[in-house]
């Protein structure tokens with residue numbers, strides 16, 4: 007029968023390929039596009055400021071920003087500013103993230119701690135940490151203490167939330183499996199819960215560390231003579247756009263480096279993910 | 281070591297899952313449990329494994345487990361439950377680490393179970409690199425590593441395609457023939473039950489009760505693919521279960 | 536759409552003509568925005584507005600209040616505010632260098648014989664021996680930001696005493712006060728109406744006068760956008776004239792007490808509409824009276840002091856070395872003092 011039907015198909019019908027409709031909706035890596043966007047944008051601003059239709063009050067010349075950056079480097083001031091900032095960032099973020107991860111894991115594991123701390127974390131999450139800076143100065147002193155505290159506090163809350171979410175998302179059957187093999191509680195936490203929560207913890211850290219960089223400027227509002235944030239604030243108050251932008255570019259680069267570092271850690275630690 | 285279930289019944293709140301199940305699991309035998317969906321097979325297995333407590337009745341161990349046994353009641357899960365961040369070796373050694381077995385002794389055990397499950401060449405692979413059948417062989421290797429007195433297997437093959445399932449059944453039979461082990465094997469699949477079970481326990485629909493216990497005398501090693509003797513037993517089982525399954529199915533739709 | 540009939544149109548033309556005739560020499564009801572902080576040192580603007588001096592000069596003035604001097608300077612540069620009073624700072628000089636603003640007059644200056652800015656020490660530092668500016672060596676000095684007037688004053692004092700201090704940027708006056716009270720910083724300098732109540736609390740001690748180091752220091756100046764200074768001469772002159780009337784009233788009433796206590800009372804009432812509005816009048820009055828400092832008559836500008844400030848900012852590399860005094864100041868509007 008099918009043969010008969012086929013044969014009955016009028017021979018004069020056109021033959022053509024089926025239309026393809028399946029394209030798009032599949033992001034691919036196009037690395038150079040990002041760089042091109044930067045180049046076009048910077049080139050545009052350079053042209054505008056050189057030609058004068060972007061006033062000196064609106065934006066600095068990108069070439070001047072580069073020159074300022076060069077001077078900053080040549081004078082050694084760059085490292086005088088970077089050193090304290092990186093220390094603050096590393097110390098503050100390490101304190102905040104490690105306490106955050108610990109608290110998050112405890113919330114994930116113990117019902118009483120969860121019941122006690124989740125509302126507290128929800129209450130302190132939306133507080134603009136900058137508003138507490140004067141208080142931190144009184145508690146921790148105007149020197150490094152208050153800066154570490156501000157950055158630590160700012161990284162703490164998002165880390166906690168990301169961590170207990172990650173612990174909650176650990177595959178329960180893996181925990182059951184651990185119990186069925188008679189693993190101790192501590193072994194289950196160390197060998198199953200923590201590695202299982204690691205992807206969520208690391209993506210939480212990505213956000214927390216970006217927040218730490220944002221808070222760096224805030225932390226250096228009070229009593230910092232050196233530091234990228236202090237440099238930016240000073241440039242702002244002097245209305246020195248070249249320095250302001252040079253400082254902002256340093257923060258951006260710092261952000262890119264942190265993000266790349268976490269990417270590298272993820273590739274190293276999370277190679278098992280499909 | 282034998283296991284005895286003595287009048288086991290269970291309810292989640294008002295929701296009765298099983299009723300008065302009394303059953304002996306003799307040492308060195310594979311006991312298959314079949315029954316319609318939702319009749320409490322997995323729950324029963326969790327009771328035997330000590331992961332959950334029944335509301336009534338008792339689960340008893342009769343006799344001591346063999347002295348070299350590390351984890352008397354050991355699970356093999358339907359979805360393998362392998363740690364994706366550990367290699368095949370790492371996954372097997374997880375079961376040994378808490379028993380303070382390390383170094384050469386652990387290596388000897390791991391090498392042994394990997395060779396018994398034909399995984400020696402994949403010792404360093406991560407789970408994501410393995411096929412489903414291989415993953416389940418890793419899970420079985422891990423279970424064997426702790427020298428269990430009783431293996432508790434909850435639909436261990438149902439996540440696999442039918443060819444892989446046949447191969448793994450042959451593997452399990454091979455393993456048992458060399459060193460007989462005790463197992464409680466939950467399945468939906470009657471063909472699996474008749475291939476692997478010395479005893480087949482048929483449960484009614486929820487609340488699960490024992491409808492019948494069918495014994496198959498033919499030695500495991502002699503049972504084969506599309507074995508006519510087994511076809512008969514399978515047909516007999518299906519006659520037993522058919523109405524229950526239909527009713528259970530209708531119940532699910534009503535719910 | 537609005538349509539006029541013939542009679543209305545004629546009336547409008549007539550009114551416009553009459554207005555034009557009646558005020559030939561002054562700006563004609565120009566809308567002007569004046570920036571201000573809620574400080575007694577901004578009283579001249581409040582008086583000129585309340586007593587109608589701005590209106591008489593043909594200016595329809597709207598006051599726009601700011602929390603700090605820095606955003607006010609930016610608002611002038613962006614054209615949102617026309618005239619304002621603020622201290623000379625690195626930011627102001629930078630904006631002048633970018634062709635955005637000009638200093639056109641003086642507002643407040645240190646003057647011998649009149650209470651001026653005080654040098655303060657925290658109680659802790661005071662107890663440890665910081666009892667005069669000579670002991671400031673190695674101490675920390677509060678400032679809002681690098682390049683602020685606090686930075687200038689502190690540096691000048693330290694230089695005169697031949698000592699080195701470190702400067703702590705704390706962004707806001709409130710934060711500086713907190714840090715000083717709690718002993719987180721050792722010293723600071725501030726206008727007397729803030730200094731005196733602080734010293735009264737015992738947390739802080741007055742250890743010197745800025746005037747001893749910077750006589751005739753031009754503390755605040757009147758400034759406007761460069762465009763106003765060059766293209767809106769008439770309006771700018773009108774503004775300065777009305778502002779100066781406010782200054783005269785203020786000095787006469789508050790310092791020379793030309794109208795006695797009653798005059799002071801009336802003036803306090805007027806100023807209290809703008810300053811310390813969160814306190815009851817009786818509570819605010821002492822602070823307002825305490826804060827009295829002489830404003831520059833005729834908005835006269837001490838050009839020597841401004842030059843010294845510019846040179847100091849340049850010597851600290853806070854602003855470009857190439858900036859000249861003419862870039863910062865348009866001296867064509869008011870009398871200048873060069874001493």
Ligand SMILES: Nc1ncnc2c1ncn2[C@@H]1O[C@H](COP(=O)(O)OP(=O)(O)OP(=O)(O)O)[C@@H](O)[C@H]1O
Nearest residue numbers: 292295297316317318319320321322323324468486
């Ligand atoms: N923790 C629980 N709380 C409440 N009800 C549960 C719980 N666990 C299982 N049940 C219910 O108990 C009944 C039996 O569940 P169980 O998983 O043991 O059935 P099963 O026989 O294994 O079914 P299947 O063949 O689908 O795997 C089901 O109706 C299930 O919904």
Ligand SMILES: [Mg+2]
Nearest residue numbers: 321322323434
């Ligand atoms: Mg089940």
